[in-house]
Amino acid sequence: MRLPAFDYLAPGSLKDALEVLAEHGSAAVVQAGGTDLVPRLRQRLVRPDLVVSLKNLNELRGIAREGLTLRIGAMTTLKEVMDHDEVQGQFPGLVEAMASVGSPHIQHRTGAIGGNLLLGTRCLQYNQSEWWRSGREHCHKDGGQVCHVLPDSKECSASCQSDGAVMLVALGAQVVLRNVSGERVIKIPELFSGLGDAPFSLTPDELLTEIRLFLPPPGTGMSYRKLRWRSSIDFPLVSAGTMVTLSNGKFDRVRLALGAVGPAPLLVNEADKALRGRAPDSEAIEEATAQAGKKAEGSIVENTVAPAEYRRKMVAVLARRALSAAIERAR
Amino acid sequence: MSNKAPKVVIELKVNGEEHDILVPPHLTLLEALREKLELTGTKEGCGEGVCGSCTVLMDGRPVRSCLTLAVEAVGHEITTIEGLAGPEGLHRLQDSFVRHGAIQCGFCTPGMILTAKALLDEIPRPGEQEAREAIAANICRCTGYTKIVEAIVAAGGDDDA
Numbered sequence: 001m002r003l004p005a006f007d008y009l010a011p012g013s014l015k016d017a018l019e020v021l022a023e024h025g026s027a028a029v030v031q032a033g034g035t036d037l038v039p040r041l042r043q044r045l046v047r048p049d050l051v052v053s054l055k056n057l058n059e060l061r062g063i064a065r066e067g068l069t070l071r072i073g074a075m076t077t078l079k080e081v082m083d084h085d086e087v088q089g090q091f092p093g094l095v096e097a098m099a100s101v102g103s104p105h106i107q108h109r110t111g112a113i114g115g116n117l118l119l120g121t122r123c124l125q126y127n128q129s130e131w132w133r134s135g136r137e138h139c140h141k142d143g144g145q146v147c148h149v150l151p152d153s154k155e156c157s158a159s160c161q162s163d164g165a166v167m168l169v170a171l172g173a174q175v176v177l178r179n180v181s182g183e184r185v186i187k188i189p190e191l192f193s194g195l196g197d198a199p200f201s202l203t204p205d206e207l208l209t210e211i212r213l214f215l216p217p218p219g220t221g222m223s224y225r226k227l228r229w230r231s232s233i234d235f236p237l238v239s240a241g242t243m244v245t246l247s248n249g250k251f252d253r254v255r256l257a258l259g260a261v262g263p264a265p266l267l268v269n270e271a272d273k274a275l276r277g278r279a280p281d282s283e284a285i286e287e288a289t290a291q292a293g294k295k296a297e298g299s300i301v302e303n304t305v306a307p308a309e310y311r312r313k314m315v316a317v318l319a320r321r322a323l324s325a326a327i328e329r330a331r
Numbered sequence: 332m333s334n335k336a337p338k339v340v341i342e343l344k345v346n347g348e349e350h351d352i353l354v355p356p357h358l359t360l361l362e363a364l365r366e367k368l369e370l371t372g373t374k375e376g377c378g379e380g381v382c383g384s385c386t387v388l389m390d391g392r393p394v395r396s397c398l399t400l401a402v403e404a405v406g407h408e409i410t411t412i413e414g415l416a417g418p419e420g421l422h423r424l425q426d427s428f429v430r431h432g433a434i435q436c437g438f439c440t441p442g443m444i445l446t447a448k449a450l451l452d453e454i455p456r457p458g459e460q461e462a463r464e465a466i467a468a469n470i471c472r473c474t475g476y477t478k479i480v481e482a483i484v485a486a487g488g489d490d491d492a
Contacts, residue, residue: 003359105394109392
């Protein structure tokens with residue numbers, strides 16, 4: 001199957017790119033590495049008049065430390081993030097998340113961290129060929145009025161299956177969004193609208209240009225764990241990213257985020273409440289992971305190759321694996 | 332506008348040779364290689380980045396040519412399976428695949444060999460685990476992988492691969 005025809009521009013500067021987006025708005029789509037966009041083009045899930053490639057925007061590549069902030073350009077490849085000394089030293093959980101995306105074929109050149117963060121929400125009933133989808137009524141995300149997963153639902157329940165997004169939420173990261181008139185800096189949870197069919201709060205003229213991480217305090221450990229059938233390529237069936245800080249042998253702060261459990265990464269504030277001030281023993285961890293399982297239960301729907309019932313049970317398992325690894329590193 | 336997107340002339344450097352070709356922007360690198368340059372060693376399997384049979388090397392690293400627009404490959408050195416053998420004959424990986432019976436239907440083989448080439452360039456003598464991890468994103472429906480892994484490990488050794 002051929003890709004649909006489109007015009008193509010590869011602006012040479014960020015300023016030019018923003019002007020193109022300001023002019024074309026929602027008729028244009030942005031291509032970072034293309035590993036998510038090209039299959040969606042092929043399946044006719046998106047039919048843009050114009051593809052705007054960011055490949056020439058070297059100003060969006062690279063990682064720089066500024067005080068206690070690590071600034072990662074949105075076009076930095078997953079491999080560059082994984083190989084960076086400071087990321088390896090301070091953010092091993094982010095290295096794990098990036099290493100779990102696709103495969104080395106995708107990580108080293110085409111896959112960019114900004115593109116991974118803005119991965120389209122996915123659903124087994126939606127991410128299919130045009131011919132496959134033509135057999136029945138179009139769903140909400142496909143421009144129709146029904147949901148084939150939850151027949152009574154008036155909303156789309158496609159899931160955020162980005163590995164990077166989950167870990168970046170656990171890390172409390174921020175993103176910079178730019179348009180011709182300026183920039184805004186928001187926390188990553190605010191980037192997500194919570195809607196399956198329009199998952200991002202980004203406007204059509206905005207470009208995600210940078211991710212900002214804050215160096216964790218001493219005694220911090222983090223990790224990312226992902227459930228999938230195949231050891232490469234597969235999107236997560238459930239995933240968990242966490243960052244814990246221990247102080248005097250007790251939890252000082254816990255951030256636990258879950259992936260593939262709804263249209264946005266799910267931050268489990270209950271884990272922080274349950275654990276803060278307690279020793280990191282198995283009883284405390286069991287309590288927190290049970291809360292994670294309970295919180296995700298309702299939003300996990302039948303939209304991946306694995307049964308929803310199994311994924312509901314695996315949330316606590318993945319949360320436990322992530323927390324245990326993070327605690328080990330925090331010590 | 333979208334149905335009449337103008338074609339563009341691009342310069343692709345493939346297997347050391349430069350080619351000027353006329354392509355529409357929506358042509359993938361895979362399609363350009365097969366249809367414009369008649370390098371049909373590169374295979375289309377799933378067409379969505381899952382199977383790895385379209386793997387080519389871009390600046391020495393494996394990429395999915397079905398996920399890469401031809402216009403995005405400008406300025407990079409592309410290596411396809413046709414570019415691997417030298418004047419003295421098969422590349423040692425190709426030779427090793429033949430000797431180990433690591434080929435059955437052969438459809439995955441170009442992608443497997445190019446992925447393995449990138450591995451050997453990075454780790455000259457990979458172990459079994461490294462070989463398995465390197466080809467984790469390449470699917471073979473015939474061999475069961477054992478002979479492919481043996482062929483890659485043997486090609487990394489210095490004695491008779």
